[in-house]
Amino acid sequence: MTDSTSFTNQKFKVIGQRVRRQDGMDKVTGRAKYGADAVAPGQLVGVILRSPHAHAKIKKIDTSRAEKLKGVKAVITSKDLPDYTNGNRDLLSMLENCMARGRALYDGHAVAAIAAVDASTARKALKLIKVDYKILPHVTDVDAAMQEDAPVIHDWVRTIGVEPAPSKASNVSMRSEFGHGDVDAGFAKADVIIEKSYKTEQTHQGYIEPHACLASMSPDGSGELWVTTQGHFAYRNWCAQLLGLDMSKLKVTSSEIGGGFGGKTHIWMEPIALALSRKANRPVKLVMSREEVFRASGPTSSTSIDVKIGATKDGRIVAATSECRYQGGAFPGAWAVIGAMTSFACYDLENVKTVGYEVVCNRPKVAAYRAPSAPMASFATESTVDLVAEALGMDPVDFRILNAAKEGTRASYGPTYGPIGIGPTLEAVKKHPHMRAKLKKNQGRGMACGFWFNFGGQTSCTINVAADGTVNLSVGTIDVGGSRSSLSMICAEELGISYEQVRTHIGDTAALAHNDMTDGSRGTFASGMAAIIAARRTKEVLKLRAATAWEIPVEDVDWQAGYAVALGDKHSNLEPLSLADIAANTENTGGPVAGHNEFVADGAGVSFASHICDVEVDPETGSTRVIRYTVIQDAGKAIHPDYVEGQFQGGAAQGIGWALNEEYIYGEDGRLQNPGFLDYRIPVCSDLPFIDTQILEIPNPNHPYGVRGVGETSIVPPLAAVGNAVSNAVGVRMTHVPMSPPRILAALEAEA
Amino acid sequence: MSGAHVSTTINGDAVQFACPNDESLLDALRNRVGLTGVKEGCGTGDCGACSITLDGRLVCSCLVLGVEADGKEIGTVEGLADGDKLHPLQENFIKHAALQCGICTPGFLVAAKVLLERNPDPTEQEIRYALAGNLCRCTGYDKIVRAVQATAKDLRKKSKKKSR
Ligand code: FES
Numbered sequence: 001m002t003d004s005t006s007f008t009n010q011k012f013k014v015i016g017q018r019v020r021r022q023d024g025m026d027k028v029t030g031r032a033k034y035g036a037d038a039v040a041p042g043q044l045v046g047v048i049l050r051s052p053h054a055h056a057k058i059k060k061i062d063t064s065r066a067e068k069l070k071g072v073k074a075v076i077t078s079k080d081l082p083d084y085t086n087g088n089r090d091l092l093s094m095l096e097n098c099m100a101r102g103r104a105l106y107d108g109h110a111v112a113a114i115a116a117v118d119a120s121t122a123r124k125a126l127k128l129i130k131v132d133y134k135i136l137p138h139v140t141d142v143d144a145a146m147q148e149d150a151p152v153i154h155d156w157v158r159t160i161g162v163e164p165a166p167s168k169a170s171n172v173s174m175r176s177e178f179g180h181g182d183v184d185a186g187f188a189k190a191d192v193i194i195e196k197s198y199k200t201e202q203t204h205q206g207y208i209e210p211h212a213c214l215a216s217m218s219p220d221g222s223g224e225l226w227v228t229t230q231g232h233f234a235y236r237n238w239c240a241q242l243l244g245l246d247m248s249k250l251k252v253t254s255s256e257i258g259g260g261f262g263g264k265t266h267i268w269m270e271p272i273a274l275a276l277s278r279k280a281n282r283p284v285k286l287v288m289s290r291e292e293v294f295r296a297s298g299p300t301s302s303t304s305i306d307v308k309i310g311a312t313k314d315g316r317i318v319a320a321t322s323e324c325r326y327q328g329g330a331f332p333g334a335w336a337v338i339g340a341m342t343s344f345a346c347y348d349l350e351n352v353k354t355v356g357y358e359v360v361c362n363r364p365k366v367a368a369y370r371a372p373s374a375p376m377a378s379f380a381t382e383s384t385v386d387l388v389a390e391a392l393g394m395d396p397v398d399f400r401i402l403n404a405a406k407e408g409t410r411a412s413y414g415p416t417y418g419p420i421g422i423g424p425t426l427e428a429v430k431k432h433p434h435m436r437a438k439l440k441k442n443q444g445r446g447m448a449c450g451f452w453f454n455f456g457g458q459t460s461c462t463i464n465v466a467a468d469g470t471v472n473l474s475v476g477t478i479d480v481g482g483s484r485s486s487l488s489m490i491c492a493e494e495l496g497i498s499y500e501q502v503r504t505h506i507g508d509t510a511a512l513a514h515n516d517m518t519d520g521s522r523g524t525f526a527s528g529m530a531a532i533i534a535a536r537r538t539k540e541v542l543k544l545r546a547a548t549a550w551e552i553p554v555e556d557v558d559w560q561a562g563y564a565v566a567l568g569d570k571h572s573n574l575e576p577l578s579l580a581d582i583a584a585n586t587e588n589t590g591g592p593v594a595g596h597n598e599f600v601a602d603g604a605g606v607s608f609a610s611h612i613c614d615v616e617v618d619p620e621t622g623s624t625r626v627i628r629y630t631v632i633q634d635a636g637k638a639i640h641p642d643y644v645e646g647q648f649q650g651g652a653a654q655g656i657g658w659a660l661n662e663e664y665i666y667g668e669d670g671r672l673q674n675p676g677f678l679d680y681r682i683p684v685c686s687d688l689p690f691i692d693t694q695i696l697e698i699p700n701p702n703h704p705y706g707v708r709g710v711g712e713t714s715i716v717p718p719l720a721a722v723g724n725a726v727s728n729a730v731g732v733r734m735t736h737v738p739m740s741p742p743r744i745l746a747a748l749e750a751e752a
Numbered sequence: 753m754s755g756a757h758v759s760t761t762i763n764g765d766a767v768q769f770a771c772p773n774d775e776s777l778l779d780a781l782r783n784r785v786g787l788t789g790v791k792e793g794c795g796t797g798d799c800g801a802c803s804i805t806l807d808g809r810l811v812c813s814c815l816v817l818g819v820e821a822d823g824k825e826i827g828t829v830e831g832l833a834d835g836d837k838l839h840p841l842q843e844n845f846i847k848h849a850a851l852q853c854g855i856c857t858p859g860f861l862v863a864a865k866v867l868l869e870r871n872p873d874p875t876e877q878e879i880r881y882a883l884a885g886n887l888c889r890c891t892g893y894d895k896i897v898r899a900v901q902a903t904a905k906d907l908r909k910k911s912k913k914k915s916r
């Protein structure tokens with residue numbers, strides 16, 4: 001019972017309330033400390049020299065003049081980062097991405113770094129480094145990179161997943177395939193077949209806080225790193241491996257994180273900061289500029305996708321295929337795999353086949369971006385689904401309901417679904433007043449569905465009871481959206497105490513056993529599950545302490561609503577003991593009270609959402625405004641409804657930006673032309689309407705409280721929801737994201 | 753680069769610092785005065801995370817030189833609360849969950865305060881345009897706008913009470 005993670009269907013006291021958040025006070029007063037806010041005595045300022053070329057051989061780097069500049073304390077190049085990776089190609093790629101080794105692979109690739117006494121000295125020194133480049137041919141477009149005559153970026157890349165294995169290097173690092181049934185037989189039965197190709201441009205997570213860290217290495221091989229990250233344990237492990245350190249000797253503390261959305265799940269310049277510190281023997285603070293964030297952190301893939309769907313007259317999809325080509329940046333990734341897995345996850349299909357191609361290009365190494373890879377696949381699928389419905393003369397919502405996956409459906413990517421929320425979100429769309437609101441001239445409405453897996457993973461946590469009966473919960477998952485408060489609520493619920501009695505902290509890498517990153521919507525799901533078990537174990541210790549105090553067998557003690565209660569008439573003289581009573585007396589009853597849990601949090605429930613979007617398009621300029629937006633998503637159980645709504649709204653806003661405006665623009669020279677918020681325009685307050693939300697709660701059977709991850713799914717439907725709305729408004733099918741004014745005008749012109 | 757001695761008033765206190773002529777006020781506030789509540793999101797005037805008031809005017813401190821602050825009055829997020837009493841905007845940002853990661857929050861609070869001082873009864877659209885210089889990537893702005901609306905209402909109630 002203590003360790004069971006099955007759904008309990010219990011009545012809640014704390015869960016579901018809108019309590020005051022724990023980090024609120026620090027964040028509204030400016031006290032909260034982020035990556036760039038830490039200071040160490042004697043700290044130096046680190047800066048990085050980056051390649052201006054998309055692809056170039058580095059013939060020579062001359063750092064001698066920079067080294068001689070007064071105030072410069074260390075200059076490093078790849079020579080100062082010896083290869084400790086032992087033939088592990090993924091690790092070596094990571095190291096090479098942090099600093100070029102003989103070849104610059106994209107505009108912005110780091111080639112050298114400097115630590116100096118202040119920023120202006122460091123910047124001056126950067127100009128004194130002389131790099132001799134030989135420019136090589138480059139490729140930045142995903143389809144171009146797959147061509148036979150494309151410049152091959154790595155001579156060691158062979159396409160995995162094709163038979164026979166290719167003997168020649170190419171930019172396609174992997175082919176993956178999913179599905180079941182016989183798609184050819186399915187298409188043969190179809191009355192309507194729609195086949196269409198789509199493109200989506202590269203976008204950035206756009207977190208407002210740039211990457212930042214403070215690194216301090218000591219000559220004895222130990223070190224500390226203060227860093228903004230979604231996963232300090234992973235950062236610790238990677239940095240230690242790349243620098244040849246013992247993992248246990250590098251202590252990584254996570255700062256408050258100013259947004260990540262997947263972009264802070266990879267190391268970029270942290271090993272550089274540590275290497276600079278090691279060479280200079282002083283702490284080094286390294287903060288990226290916004291331009292560096294755009295050029296040299298990890299945006300998401302640009303893609304090119306073909307979808308084909310066949311259906312019979314009665315509205316059943318009989319076959320569906322997709323081919324997903326995902327650009328992963330300068331090193332092999334596994335992004336198309338996820339695109340291929342998620343393409344048709346919303347539907348119940350007899351015959352389905354999806355294929356993914358991972359493509360290497362001269363762009364920064366791609367990182368996760370909120371439900372990584374799913375929004376693009378969903379854009380292609382959900383646009384095509386609308387076209388099929390139209391061809392059949394069916395209402396697009398009814399058509400989706402008819403084909404939606406349900407409990408028992410074999411998912412297109414393999415497993416069989418348990419209880420899921422796609423059907424209920426679609427029914428909720430149908431009933432929603434938004435669907436019946438009148439539209440005016442030049443306005444259009446669209447809707448779309450989205451799916452995300454969610455993830456559990458390795459998790460550990462500790463509950464410590466203080467002498468006054470208040471409680472600390474230490475977790476190892478970074479708080480990106482209010483999870484500390486949600487986890488305090490869970491801990492309070494389980495211990496039967498008030499929310500105010502619990503305070504949750506993020507433990508550093510020395511304080512807790514390994515924790516996977518806050519990604520895959522796992523923060524509240526996995527740490528919450530771990531906290532429930534740790535709290536149950538804490539209760540066992542509390543009962544033991546009470547039994548010792550009472551001198552009765554522990555079997556006679558129960559834990560009820562925050563009190564130890566002696567059971568049975570023979571103990572009726574014993575007054576219940578509160579948590580505070582027990583905590584005050586631990587010295588005499590067996591010692592301090594704590595509870596732990598270390599496990600792999602299995603059973604993350606998949607999550608589904610359906611979004612409705614109204615837009616108004618100006619046919620003269622092609623400019624588009626979202627005028628109404630509704631998010632309907634299954635949360636399993638909303639621990640803190642405000643934060644769940646916040647996740648829904650934030651994801652939708654990011655998706656709207658992606659759909660309408662945001663894109664990496666590369667010139668012919670392979671250089672990024674818009675590395676700043678002025679030209680890479682994310683939605684501002686005046687661009688958006690209020691974003692309505694509806695939380696559905698279809699319990700996840702594998703979590704005690706029924707919780708599913710909620711953080712990511714909300715970015716999946718917007719591309720297609722906006723795309724369908726724009727297409728309906730202008731009467732032309734939009735197939736290229738973002739649907740920026742020039743693209744909309746071009747589409748209108750092509751049609752005219 | 754030569755430097756200058758700068759005398760300012762920050763959040764009501766007299767503060768002096770020395771900084772090079774080419775240093776931004778943002779860097780001076782963060783690195784010399786220690787006010788790290790002022791955030792840098794871009795350094796180019798595009799995100800508003802570094803918003804402060806300079807003689808009551810809303811500015812991006814990354815676009816102002818430290819030396820320009822000489823003789824001026826600066827207001828930052830650190831000066832919003834009155835001792836242990838939060839400013840109603842701070843209260844409402846917490847109450848309405850108008851922050852997630854919180855990196856944009858100091859800038860929004862300062863910008864919203866300037867808005868409400870000028871316009872105690874703004875429409876939704878006026879709020880959205882007044883805050884259009886502040887980027888938030890987490891919230892979709894929904895709860896931020898609601899928190900500002902709630903604060904405007906609270907403040908109007910308060911001033912009505914006072915005038916009675
Ligand atoms: S840091 Fe000043 S506007 Fe972004």
Ligand code: FES
Pocket residue numbers: 208258259850851852853854855856857887888889890891
């Ligand atoms: S709360 Fe994260 S950027 Fe606004």
